[in-house]
Amino acid sequence: MTEVLRLEGLTKSYGATPVLKGVDLTVRRGETVCVIGASGSGKSTLLRCVNFLGYPTAGRIYLEGKLVGREVTDRAGVATMRYRESELCAVRAHVGMVFQQFNLFPHMTVEENVMIAPIKIRGLSRQEARKRAALHLDRVGIPEKAGAFPGQLSGGQQQRVAIARALAMEPAIMLFDEATSALDPELVGEVLLAMRKLAQEGTTMLIVTHELGFAYNVAQRVIYLHEGTIHEEGTPEQVLVNPTKPRTQDFLRGVTTFRMPEPRLGPVDQASTSKGA
Amino acid sequence: MPYVWDFNFLLQLGPLLLAGLANTAKLWAVALAFGLAIGLVMGIFRSAPSAILRGIGTVYVEAIRNTPGLVQLIWFFYAIPILTGLQSSAWLASAVSLSLYTGAYSAEIYRAGIASVEAGQWEAARALGFGYRDQMRYVVLPQALMRMIPAFGNRAIELAKATTLASTIAFGELLYTAKTIAEDQLRPLETYTAITLIFTAVLLPVSYLCVRLERRVARNNGGAPRD
Numbered sequence: 001m002t003e004v005l006r007l008e009g010l011t012k013s014y015g016a017t018p019v020l021k022g023v024d025l026t027v028r029r030g031e032t033v034c035v036i037g038a039s040g041s042g043k044s045t046l047l048r049c050v051n052f053l054g055y056p057t058a059g060r061i062y063l064e065g066k067l068v069g070r071e072v073t074d075r076a077g078v079a080t081m082r083y084r085e086s087e088l089c090a091v092r093a094h095v096g097m098v099f100q101q102f103n104l105f106p107h108m109t110v111e112e113n114v115m116i117a118p119i120k121i122r123g124l125s126r127q128e129a130r131k132r133a134a135l136h137l138d139r140v141g142i143p144e145k146a147g148a149f150p151g152q153l154s155g156g157q158q159q160r161v162a163i164a165r166a167l168a169m170e171p172a173i174m175l176f177d178e179a180t181s182a183l184d185p186e187l188v189g190e191v192l193l194a195m196r197k198l199a200q201e202g203t204t205m206l207i208v209t210h211e212l213g214f215a216y217n218v219a220q221r222v223i224y225l226h227e228g229t230i231h232e233e234g235t236p237e238q239v240l241v242n243p244t245k246p247r248t249q250d251f252l253r254g255v256t257t258f259r260m261p262e263p264r265l266g267p268v269d270q271a272s273t274s275k276g277a
Numbered sequence: 278m279p280y281v282w283d284f285n286f287l288l289q290l291g292p293l294l295l296a297g298l299a300n301t302a303k304l305w306a307v308a309l310a311f312g313l314a315i316g317l318v319m320g321i322f323r324s325a326p327s328a329i330l331r332g333i334g335t336v337y338v339e340a341i342r343n344t345p346g347l348v349q350l351i352w353f354f355y356a357i358p359i360l361t362g363l364q365s366s367a368w369l370a371s372a373v374s375l376s377l378y379t380g381a382y383s384a385e386i387y388r389a390g391i392a393s394v395e396a397g398q399w400e401a402a403r404a405l406g407f408g409y410r411d412q413m414r415y416v417v418l419p420q421a422l423m424r425m426i427p428a429f430g431n432r433a434i435e436l437a438k439a440t441t442l443a444s445t446i447a448f449g450e451l452l453y454t455a456k457t458i459a460e461d462q463l464r465p466l467e468t469y470t471a472i473t474l475i476f477t478a479v480l481l482p483v484s485y486l487c488v489r490l491e492r493r494v495a496r497n498n499g500g501a502p503r504d
Contacts, residue, residue: 051404053400053403053404085408085409086408089406089407089408090406092403092404092405092406093405093406094406095404096404097401097404099397099400099401099404101397103395103397103398103400103401104401105398105401105402105415105416105420106420107419107420107423116405116415117405117406117407120407120411120415121405121406121407162401165405166404166405169405169406
């Protein structure tokens, strides 16, 4: 499989506080990778560095095999990366991002939210963009909401529109930053189902999530991030069920303290994602 | 002896008052249009990432805000001919100084409006690949403008009243016309009463419109109606 994203020694500090301490990570085409970890472990910072919403302090980021930025060596012989804003805009246009808070544009309809970047950045005609918007709204299961304003939708629907908006740029990789953390609990499922569908369709995804069940069932690889480093990495079975590191075990013990039997419910099908709240 | 009110003479002088009102309206419209345009540029400067642009915006806003409008007006009246070689004109001085005056206050409205748009909106636009200018143009400004509408209404009303400053340099707007009439007819009380009523009659509907717009904006909660 070809690699879509490669991080080498990714480091990020806020002032004197290091958040990421040298992360090496590769995501291959069609792969779904879930990143888990405690608050403050650097999960979100990691994602934000990948599309340069935050600038790495050190380290290299390769997107589709190409190094982003240019390496310069100063007089002391220390190599640092230099980034041009125009290059970063192009990188961001090839990296889809889904935020915890959806961040849809409230002054535009759902359709316009999905159309604007393809029109203004990719140069699509309104007609082509509308067709593309319809395609991606259909993929996330809300084709009928094209003319609605974000304020008229439930949180789950808004988040699925946000996913469609990112997909419409046909990015090389999709990043999800705790995409379901701001949702009412009963709306989490529809967004996760939409995300699983994308995974099954072969979308390359790097997902920061607290939904361990989702990570277990959907991810090919799970990464446990601890204090800014990759602490444990492997298949969902290895990391979530048979973790070897004490820290990972502590984390999993904390988030799975209470259990209940599986509730007996009717079957869930893809169509249920289209109903929303 | 009680004062006997007499408004009759004003009826004959109606055309004169109307001409004054027309000049007031002209000054108001021109200063508002230029003021909002200057304010947009300076408001964007004030919000810009570049320290130089922010500096330019700040110097402009603070210079205008911290000097009396009347002083600015008189200053421009004497400065324009010297700085530009143009003949001194009450109209030009009034239009320029009131435009700059309105520009400074509306720059602050734009700045506050832009600042009121959530960081997540900038980020979402940025994440899609938009540069700073396009983030501002397609995402931030349209939302900010909706929220600014009530403040602009207030500014428009303030400006309408501020046009009377131009009477001090003998621009023939409403107050100056009234002064001439009052001195001529020796009936200042009736004349200024009439001016008060005219201002109220014109501005009351504008105020009402502002309140309605404000409610509509509140209802839309920052979201604009389609196209």
